[in-house]
Amino acid sequence: MASRANLSDIAKALGVSVATVSNAMSGKGRVSQELGRTIREKAKELGYVPSLAGRALSTGRSHVLGLVLADIAHPLFPQFAQAIEHAASEAGYGVLIGDSRGDVEAQSRAINRLIERGADGIVVVPRHGTRIGDIGRPVAVIDSPTTPGNTVAADHWNGGREIGRHLLDLGHRSVAIIGLHSDSNVQNDRIGGIREAFAGRGETRLIWIGEMERRHGAGCSLGLVRLVEEGVTAFAAVSDLHALRAITELQQGGISIPGDVSVTGFDDLVWAGVIAPSLTTMRMDMERIAEIAIADLISQIEQDGAGAVPHGLKASQGQNCIPMELIIRQSSGPKLGLPASDERTPGLRGSASPTVDQV
Amino acid sequence: MASRANLSDIAKALGVSVATVSNAMSGKGRVSQELGRTIREKAKELGYVPSLAGRALSTGRSHVLGLVLADIAHPLFPQFAQAIEHAASEAGYGVLIGDSRGDVEAQSRAINRLIERGADGIVVVPRHGTRIGDIGRPVAVIDSPTTPGNTVAADHWNGGREIGRHLLDLGHRSVAIIGLHSDSNVQNDRIGGIREAFAGRGETRLIWIGEMERRHGAGCSLGLVRLVEEGVTAFAAVSDLHALRAITELQQGGISIPGDVSVTGFDDLVWAGVIAPSLTTMRMDMERIAEIAIADLISQIEQDGAGAVPHGLKASQGQNCIPMELIIRQSSGPKLGLPASDERTPGLRGSASPTVDQV
DNA sequence: CTGAAAGCGCTTACAG
DNA sequence: CTGAAAGCGCTTACAG
Numbered sequence A, B: 001m002a003s004r005a006n007l008s009d010i011a012k013a014l015g016v017s018v019a020t021v022s023n024a025m026s027g028k029g030r031v032s033q034e035l036g037r038t039i040r041e042k043a044k045e046l047g048y049v050p051s052l053a054g055r056a057l058s059t060g061r062s063h064v065l066g067l068v069l070a071d072i073a074h075p076l077f078p079q080f081a082q083a084i085e086h087a088a089s090e091a092g093y094g095v096l097i098g099d100s101r102g103d104v105e106a107q108s109r110a111i112n113r114l115i116e117r118g119a120d121g122i123v124v125v126p127r128h129g130t131r132i133g134d135i136g137r138p139v140a141v142i143d144s145p146t147t148p149g150n151t152v153a154a155d156h157w158n159g160g161r162e163i164g165r166h167l168l169d170l171g172h173r174s175v176a177i178i179g180l181h182s183d184s185n186v187q188n189d190r191i192g193g194i195r196e197a198f199a200g201r202g203e204t205r206l207i208w209i210g211e212m213e214r215r216h217g218a219g220c221s222l223g224l225v226r227l228v229e230e231g232v233t234a235f236a237a238v239s240d241l242h243a244l245r246a247i248t249e250l251q252q253g254g255i256s257i258p259g260d261v262s263v264t265g266f267d268d269l270v271w272a273g274v275i276a277p278s279l280t281t282m283r284m285d286m287e288r289i290a291e292i293a294i295a296d297l298i299s300q301i302e303q304d305g306a307g308a309v310p311h312g313l314k315a316s317q318g319q320n321c322i323p324m325e326l327i328i329r330q331s332s333g334p335k336l337g338l339p340a341s342d343e344r345t346p347g348l349r350g351s352a353s354p355t356v357d358q359v
Numbered sequence C, D: 001c002t003g004a005a006a007g008c009g010c011t012t013a014c015a016g
Helices: A007-012 A017-025 A033-046 A052-060 A078-091 A104-116 A154-167 A186-198 A209-216 A222-229 A239-251 A286-303 B007-014 B018-026 B033-045 B054-057 B077-090 B105-114 B156-169 B185-198 B207-215 B226-231 B240-252 B286-303
Strands: A064-069 A093-101 A121-125 A140-141 A174-179 A202-207 A232-237 A262-264 A281-283 A325-327 B064-068 B094-099 B121-127 B139-141 B176-179 B204-209 B236-237 B260-262 B281-282 B325-329
Touching: A007 A033, A017 A033, A052 B054, A064 A104, A064 A209, A064 B185, A078 A093, A078 A174, A078 A286, A078 B077, A078 B094, A093 A104, A093 B176, A104 A121, A121 A286, A140 A286, A154 A186, A154 A262, A154 A281, A154 A325, A154 B105, A154 B240, A174 A186, A174 A239, A186 A202, A186 B176, A202 A209, A222 A239, A232 A239, A239 A262, A239 B240, A325 B077, B007 B018, B007 B033, B064 B077, B064 B105, B077 B094, B077 B286, B094 B105, B105 B121, B121 B286, B139 B286, B156 B185, B156 B236, B156 B260, B156 B281, B176 B240, B185 B204, B204 B207, B226 B240, B236 B240
Parallel strands: A064 A093, A064 A121, A121 A140, A174 A202, A174 A232, A232 A262, B064 B094, B064 B121, B121 B139, B176 B204, B176 B236, B236 B260
Antiparallel strands: A093 B094, A281 A325, B281 B325
């Protein structure tokens, strides 16, 4: 297990020049089929692994991308990281992570660190209400279709609309929408969609968790039971995290889901399928989002040298708003008293005959 | 904004040699204080950013570490990634992510890819029951103190013991322990600790979710309500994810927590503080774990050239078993009927007077 | 204390 | 189709 073979070793072993070996390995033609094959065989035999550092130095490209999320501790991070890593890896790029710990200015520092580390481009999922300035290197922003400069995103608005329709179809006419911050484009889109669906067909009210916690402390009650008493029959959270909070608060208050009220979320986070009742939610197509983000980034990288070309899409904008997928699970059901005209399978867990049923 | 200044630019601007500039920048002495200062000033003035590729090529060190988790979609990944990124970044290293999507052999491929990308070393949080062979590059394994080759880990066993004691202190004498796989060292440690605490003081039984799902399908009921009827008063899950499942299943079954039974978890996942009731759990000190893993890795890197020195700790083994921290929240309380001799603060949510109270 | 030179492993015009 | 040469930006003995 001598130290790694390099181009020169192969060249020597075959009595050819390193230039030829290089050309053969990169497969850009310029070498006879015959010789090309021989060289590649020898390379394999010697266990040749190209040195990225050597390549990077001569091409000026590191073939590494940076991934910066507003908050690396966000429960969606795993999904993002996995999809981005996969897409990048398919395209021959590595992914370096940057963390901004939810802090706005740390976000730009994180981006800068990654650039100093030689990232050829950056994928950023920005913090609510942040805008990414020109960083002199290609960037792909994943936020919301309504965010200026956004590269690709799920169609959050339409996702909201579908959630709204789903609840309307089940007979719900009074929904409480649960959000966190009013400065998040993603959340505002989702909320806008839900409201649009309900417009003229039912009433919506809005709960901002962030605001409630500022007033009553973190982890405070959301007062959901009270809302049920006032006639709300459905809760549509803009994230599974908030849906989870709603479900447990309602359950703790003795309210049956979906017997008494329905609850929906967004994002299909890891626990959504596992809690009782399992959570109806809206899922992003992370694979496609990642693919498009990476493709855009790479096309930018391969165009401009290292240029300060303002990032933006040449690709068809329409393609960059990715549909979300409604996943109907047990937490949403027909409004109490309505004929159960649903065609959904009963599910594995017996939400059919709830044992709790008061308030 | 011309293209980036390099050592040679600084050297020319000052009429000195690049060697001197290099020495001045790396601060390894060899340069007069005077000149050193001048050079560094000029460097700053020109906005000099060292080329990692150049450095990597000449030193053979990329200053990049790889992070491989069994499953990047695991809810603990964010905590790990954040802590590792932070520790690495402090030490001047970048972090490249690798994904093995929960697949055992993909795990080694992921490791190899990172090595081909030039990672100087790898941090791996292995999949249950996997063992990392020699990969010809420094590795730090974070798994369980009882895993052979483990570098650093939380003291899962003792964490289990503390959970057990906590439940005993609350008066519980019959606990159901909820695990996923019996081939996970981490889980076995946690379970062993709980059992040790209960030995001779109460009875424990064990539920393997993985096994139940194999028999009854994913998302199946865990039959927890039945257990309560049989006299179980506490559920100790080896992960917050399973605790969450337990809490919702119990609540859905009309059982009050902590009124009727207590539930505890592990890991303090993102939602633990936010559900109702909030979840009592055991938290790892990720910052310390990450620090130690990174320190170990770097010391290995700086010792052997690229050697096949079998990884292992020279550092004091004792230091590498990091205590966990018990976080008492509302999901655990005194056993029903017992005098409430607890000193815990009542918490923000009124678990004091539960409205649900049947079965 | 400072500098000239070689070399890390690759790619890329440019010749032949 | 193939090769000799220069260069990417740095570091590191080795001289002076």
